[in-house]
Amino acid sequence: MIRLAINPLTWTNDDMPELGAETPLETCLAEARQSGFAGVELGNKFPREAAALKPILSRHGLALASGWYGSRLLERDVDAEMAAAEPHIALLTAMGCTACVFAEVSRAVHGERGTPLSRRPVLSDADWAVLAPRMTEMGRRLAARGLRLAYHHHMGTVIETEAEIDRLMASTGPEVGLLLDTGHLTFAGGDPVAAGRRHAARIAHVHCKDVRAPVMADVKTRDLPFLAAVLEGVFTVPGDGSVDFAAVFAMLAEAGYDGWLVVEAEQDPAKAHPLTYARLGHGTAERLAAASFGARFSPAAA
Template structure:
């Protein structure tokens, strides 16, 4: 397997859902943990968190890290909203260009995703029941995704699409339909697939040739099932301790990675342990816990990357 391993701000409680005004880990402290524990890249996180333009490039260079990818969520089922979102897509792509001016050996993948709906976000894994997607609206999603992918390719990057719990592409069946109707590679997220009732091992067997990016999580299945059974949404999933260090959950990491190796996977492996912290979290203690978890996660991948 030719793969590089990256970390992600979301594992440090820094992402688009972080409450406004919450204390968060500083960018340099986050990157120091990744370097110390053996990672070679980092996901972008919220736009501007790691810096902008030349400032982002300098920060990555200072730590010897490459940009692995970055989250771009688009309202793919709403033509008017999608049109308005293209300015943000362009801004993110300018950030990618600035971060890669030095010509890294492996380029980052702009990670496109559907925005979903409030009903779907409140019912992760149950989206088809909570907010069914009519065929004509599904086609709109595929058409808008194709347009976004074209914009990404026109500036020199290859897009990837992230199936995501709480959106209109979350279940194995919805992923099947997406892959049938588009030419964009798939970001396999082992945690979000588990939320939607999928098996990551079966996913690699089924979609291996289309997987061009990997978000690797382990899942505390009993805890996740408890949250979902209580009617929890994605906020509760993120804040409830659903995602755990490798080996402490139910994902068969060895089988997933062995199958990807057999399929000659060549790309980024982004380690994610999504967490939405209580605003009162003690950052020093939390950062120490993050360091320990990142060391465990990185060592678990040594056999492959």
């Protein structure tokens, strides 16, 4: 079944908490449902205990699609990583999630406001030899808990480019799934459709993020930090940028993808009115998902 979710970054930002700081969680959830979404991902205002979170989401008729986990497998072994991740794993499983959004954040610069993206970390062969087997084992252990590791390639991290995604998929076992993020891959100079076709069997989760191509070209020319690029408006929701979502969804349908399509766009809510953009993202995703997936698409009642 294909369902639509939204990330609360539309309303309030995790990496820049001052963006949307005044917006209560209830507003995020009410407007997500008002826009027609069936689910949400975790954000910094969400309670992290299932007993507290379940009744809140239930009140708004929303499911939890997943939530971000930043790993440090380059710095610690799998036992230590599993111990660090346990509260997150327990929350996702208790909430009925089937995928864990998983990104390696060792050495990452995406949260550093003064570090340009050109200075982001690049793995050596020795680093790959450490990371890949640990990632496979992490995927194995998450699977034992009922969760698919959905690896999130991300600007400013060690897995950013299409070539790095290819190497990660080639050097890890099938226990490591792929979170295909259309915006991050486009920003990194990649092709979401081509990469998706190559790794179709591994796609475990999808982030539907659009890119404003003129802004992307400008921030690359100026070599801005990631968060500065966000503030410049490099990302937006589907239907407001240059990503060909009709082609992306057609590829996913052909691949037999089953799961959430998550609308996500880090924007300044003072410049990009959250409800307006949530509705635009949902409308675009709903129309294209219905066309591509047919009866497998389950729209939420608005």
